Amino acid sequence: MTTSLHSSESVTRTSSTAESFRFAISDVWTLTGREFKHWRGQPGTIILGWVFPVMIVLMFGSLFGGAINVTGGAGYFEFLIPGMFAMTMVFGLETTVMAITVDAAKGVTDRFRSMPMSSSAVVLGRCTADMVNSIVGLMILIGSGLLLGWHWHGGFDKALIAVGLLLLLRFSLLWVGIYIGLAAKGPESVVALQILVWPIGFLSSVYVDPSSMPTWLGAMAEWNPLSATATAARELFMNPGWQGDTWATQNSILLAIIWPILLVVVFLPLSVRRYRRLRS
Structure with a gap:
């Protein structure tokens, strides 16, 4: 009898967990x-966000292409474009922060919190759309x-791994942006992030070899995610x-995962904790 009761409780608990997970997935998708509906309402902004990195590639390739010597005599685009793939993962981060901050400032986040929905669905939904x-x-x-x-x-398999690492970086940076958006006092605070994005991007190996920088600056650039x-x-x-010959350079793939x-x-x-602790 006792065994039967324990089994029944276990089945009920498992069923409740599965149902909660199903509802959470549904909330995330909703x-x-x-966010997709917002895209349809402002297609120009979305398309500009996709085209902007291409414009940066053309600009930097044209400005610096003839002045920078690349190992092996390859063209500068061969060096620049993989770096720009990584830089693109940073672009748009301020848009994520702004969207989260504006929703909180307008009371949209409070309305979501008052609804019978998963507490993590708001941030996960935003993350999914941005991915x-x-x-x-x-x-x-x-x-x-x-x-x-x-x-x-x-090979194609190595190219897929490279794309996977790029998207992994983007996924991680989105959570940084979501947290900053939830912690920001208002849309005005996002300006500080916009100012910081470019220095972080330039202090890296995206555009130039870190060995051409002062030693201390090159070390910071090499350890930049x-x-x-x-x-x-x-x-x-x-x-x-x-x-x-530094550890960061010799183990770049491992570091790109870590x-x-x-x-x-x-x-x-x-x-998630910040979202749950927001005050109405």
Whole structure:
């Protein structure tokens, strides 16, 4: 009799967990769809976000292409474009922060919190929509790179791993952005993030070899998570990089995995906890 009761409780608990998970997935999908509807309402902004990295590639390739010597005599685009793939994972982060902050400022987040829905669905829905946006933007940039003469020289499997590392970086940075958006006092606070994005991007190996920088600055650039992913992408695409002998350079693929995982481990739970603690 006791065994029967325990079994019944276990089945009920399992069924309740499965049902809660199903409802959570449904909530996430509903809020992801909300973001897609916003895209339809402002297609120009979304398309500009996809095209902007292509414009940066053309600008930097034209400005610096003739002044920078690349290892092995390859063209600058061969060096630049994998770095820009990584840089694209940073672009749009302020948009994520702004969207989260504006929803909180307008009371939209409070309305979501008052509804019978999963407490993590709001942040997960935003993350899912932004990941889809990032995938489309990355595919457009890859296509543009191919048109400009860039190619990957390794196997297709290595190219897929490189794309996976790029999207892993984007996924981790989204959680940083979501947390900042939830913690921000208002839309005005997002300006500070917009100011910081570019220095973080430039203090990396995206555009130039860190060995050409002052020693202390080059060390900071090599350990930048953006540099780790850019260097790993160049290695997997078999595009030219630089012959650094530091641990960060020699283990770029490992570092391109460790950095995003650390960011997710820290900022995902912080984001969910921050959302739950928001005051109406």
